[in-house]
Amino acid sequence: MSNSFDDLTAPSNDQPNDSARGESSHHSPINRANASQSSDAMRQPAEVRGAVQELLRQGYLEESQKPDLFRKTIVHERQINAALDPLDLCIKLDTYRGIALVKVRDDLQAASGVTHRTSDPWSHPLVRRQRLTLEQSLLIAILRGVFVLHEQETGVGGRLAKVSVDELLPQYLTYIEDSGSDSRNEARLMTVLDQLKGYGIVSEVDANHEITIRPLIAHLADPESLSALLQTMRAMAFPNRESDSEQGDPT
Numbered sequence: 001m002s003n004s005f006d007d008l009t010a011p012s013n014d015q016p017n018d019s020a021r022g023e024s025s026h027h028s029p030i031n032r033a034n035a036s037q038s039s040d041a042m043r044q045p046a047e048v049r050g051a052v053q054e055l056l057r058q059g060y061l062e063e064s065q066k067p068d069l070f071r072k073t074i075v076h077e078r079q080i081n082a083a084l085d086p087l088d089l090c091i092k093l094d095t096y097r098g099i100a101l102v103k104v105r106d107d108l109q110a111a112s113g114v115t116h117r118t119s120d121p122w123s124h125p126l127v128r129r130q131r132l133t134l135e136q137s138l139l140i141a142i143l144r145g146v147f148v149l150h151e152q153e154t155g156v157g158g159r160l161a162k163v164s165v166d167e168l169l170p171q172y173l174t175y176i177e178d179s180g181s182d183s184r185n186e187a188r189l190m191t192v193l194d195q196l197k198g199y200g201i202v203s204e205v206d207a208n209h210e211i212t213i214r215p216l217i218a219h220l221a222d223p224e225s226l227s228a229l230l231q232t233m234r235a236m237a238f239p240n241r242e243s244d245s246e247q248g249d250p251t
Helices: 004-009 018-026 029-042 046-058 067-075 077-087 108-112 134-154 165-173 182-197 215-219 223-237 239-246
Strands: 060-062 089-094 099-104 161-164 210-213
Touching: 046 060, 046 067, 046 077, 046 099, 060 067, 060 215, 067 077, 067 089, 067 099, 077 089, 089 215, 099 215, 134 161, 134 165, 134 182, 134 210, 134 215, 161 165, 165 182, 165 210
Parallel strands: none
Antiparallel strands: 060 099, 089 099, 161 210
């Protein structure tokens, strides 16, 4: 027969046992706070995360457009490369021209001695091959020539390379058939320029009817390939001129 004292001292069924107390202690507010602090400590600083996000979004970062973020990229280059390393990516800094761009690491195969998927950068899952049309490639070659000439005159990393549409048009028509209409020729050139704007190569046409050639073009294509393209296009545009030069009268 139980009395009131027994009822008071008897263990309650609602009281957690030792194992339950141990399990609940893992989920206590203190442990959750410690886990949160540990997770925050492992995160990269906000400026590093911002630079990585911008580089992955655009593929490049230009000093003239985002000077503060570009300076932080220079300061935190090692941390940014560490963040990109699991993706087999890294950044290439061109401080003279003021541009940082994402590239596929090219040292993996040499380091491991094993054929790696990144031996061909286009096979990287985060790289999207964007095929250029013939006219786009032609205009890039012309713009690259203008950009190189600009750097020879002003130095690498000097003032921005600008060129007027009126100056580009005669060079463009050297390789493209003239429609016979100035307005149609210019509209055709403007269409291709607008397409290249999406690649980060040129700016919009400004009030002076000029475009800025962005420094990314210095890293976009091999100059030898562009020169070969120009020669091929010139031969296609003027086949008679090429044959006449080969059959020139001996003097």
